[in-house]
Amino acid sequence: MPNSTTEQRKRVLSGMRPTGKLHLGNYMGALYNWVRLQREYECYFFVADLHALTTDYADPSLIAENTREVALDFLAGGLDPEQCVVFVQSDVKQHTELHLYLSMITPLGWLERVPTYKEQMENLTTKDLHTYGFLGYPLLQSADILIYQADFVPVGQDQVAHVEITREIARRFNQFYPKKYSDYPKSVGEILKARIAHEFMYVLPEPQVLLTPSPKLPGTDGRKMSKSYGNTILLSDPEPVIRQKLKPMVTDPARIRRNDPGNPEVCPVFDLHKVFSSAETQQKVREGCTTAGIGCIECKGWLADAVVAELAPIQERRQKYESKPALVEEILEAGAVRAAKRAEKTMVEVRAAMGLSN
Numbered sequence: 001m002p003n004s005t006t007e008q009r010k011r012v013l014s015g016m017r018p019t020g021k022l023h024l025g026n027y028m029g030a031l032y033n034w035v036r037l038q039r040e041y042e043c044y045f046f047v048a049d050l051h052a053l054t055t056d057y058a059d060p061s062l063i064a065e066n067t068r069e070v071a072l073d074f075l076a077g078g079l080d081p082e083q084c085v086v087f088v089q090s091d092v093k094q095h096t097e098l099h100l101y102l103s104m105i106t107p108l109g110w111l112e113r114v115p116t117y118k119e120q121m122e123n124l125t126t127k128d129l130h131t132y133g134f135l136g137y138p139l140l141q142s143a144d145i146l147i148y149q150a151d152f153v154p155v156g157q158d159q160v161a162h163v164e165i166t167r168e169i170a171r172r173f174n175q176f177y178p179k180k181y182s183d184y185p186k187s188v189g190e191i192l193k194a195r196i197a198h199e200f201m202y203v204l205p206e207p208q209v210l211l212t213p214s215p216k217l218p219g220t221d222g223r224k225m226s227k228s229y230g231n232t233i234l235l236s237d238p239e240p241v242i243r244q245k246l247k248p249m250v251t252d253p254a255r256i257r258r259n260d261p262g263n264p265e266v267c268p269v270f271d272l273h274k275v276f277s278s279a280e281t282q283q284k285v286r287e288g289c290t291t292a293g294i295g296c297i298e299c300k301g302w303l304a305d306a307v308v309a310e311l312a313p314i315q316e317r318r319q320k321y322e323s324k325p326a327l328v329e330e331i332l333e334a335g336a337v338r339a340a341k342r343a344e345k346t347m348v349e350v351r352a353a354m355g356l357s358n
């Protein structure tokens with residue numbers, strides 16, 4: 001519904017690497033919040049397939065398929081192409097172009113000291129990450145954000161350092177390539193129309209983090225839910241699979257026998273109840289667990305009910321989109337066109353500021 005107010009809404013941008021079908025942790029950590037932002041802001045959400053290439057360059061064969069799965073989960077999870085722009089990063093070539101220009105002004109030290117750089121190097125030992133592309137991962141992310149002149153970037157704590165380097169790069173760009181005074185708006189009216197002061201002073205405004213509140217979401221083994229631990233529940237898991245996965249889930253380790261009372265506060269099953277179950281169910285669990293009035297099997301059954309109910313509308317939408325692959329293609333193509341249009345608007349200013357021809 002593009003109307004005059006659309007232009008004045010603040011802009012939000014976020015992306016996700018295509019790691020395959022999304023799990024409850026991905027959902028609660030990002031998508032769930034994005035769905036709530038799309039009504040209030042002008043939103044751009046994308047699948048970061050170029051970021052996947054920074055680690056999977058030697059065998060990119062799964063990236064396209066994973067990208068499609070994540071896009072399907074975006075739509076199933078409630079991103080509405082009528083309300084926000086959903087696209088695939090590599091479809092919008094301007095990201096690549098801005099990444100190159102920004103690479104010219106980025107000191108190596110800034111990239112080398114991003115905390116995720118060393119961590120990932122140490123963790124992903126099966127891959128050779130001594131590449132230019134991998135070092136430049138946060139810079140590509142900066143280009144993603146700055147190219148939409150985004151006001152807000154909804155991310156979890158793990159991505160805050162990347163938004164911080166984005167702000168530093170924007171500042172450096174603006175210092176090297178200030179807008180000429182003659183490019184400032186000519187009338188007070190135009191100045192007032194600018195959403196934020198930055199808009200007419202700098203080519204690349206500094207974005208702000210919109211920290212995603214992320215509840216503790218353990219996987220079935222009690223550790224953080226993560227694809228690499230193999231402890232996930234997928235948004236697309238059918239009901240019997242959800243029940244089967246929850247059944248052996250780790251509980252309060254002190255509750256060994258059925259008639260031992262337990263402590264929900266140290267039980268990962270209860271952490272999930274806190275996210276997905278109603279206040280009444282949580283109260284029933286607290287009471288039943290601490291008095292040994294219920295068994296863990298029963299408790300997990302209630303949790304499964306809540307998770308199944310939460311996922312029902314998501315799976316319904318997934319089926320609809322899965323049965324119409326052409327529709328999904330169309331949505332992503334239209335999204336890329338809209339995103340490219342907005343990105344190109346920034347690029348025209350960037351090229352001019354750097355003395356390149358448009």
Ligand code: TRP
Binds near residue numbers: 015017154
């Ligand atoms: N690096 C992010 C992640 O691993 C994904 C991402 C790529 C992103 N580009 C972005 C997030 C731009 C926010 C904004 O989850």
Ligand code: SF4
Binds near residue numbers: 251255264269285299
């Ligand atoms: Fe955990 Fe529920 Fe068992 Fe209590 S009854 S230990 S909350 S699974």
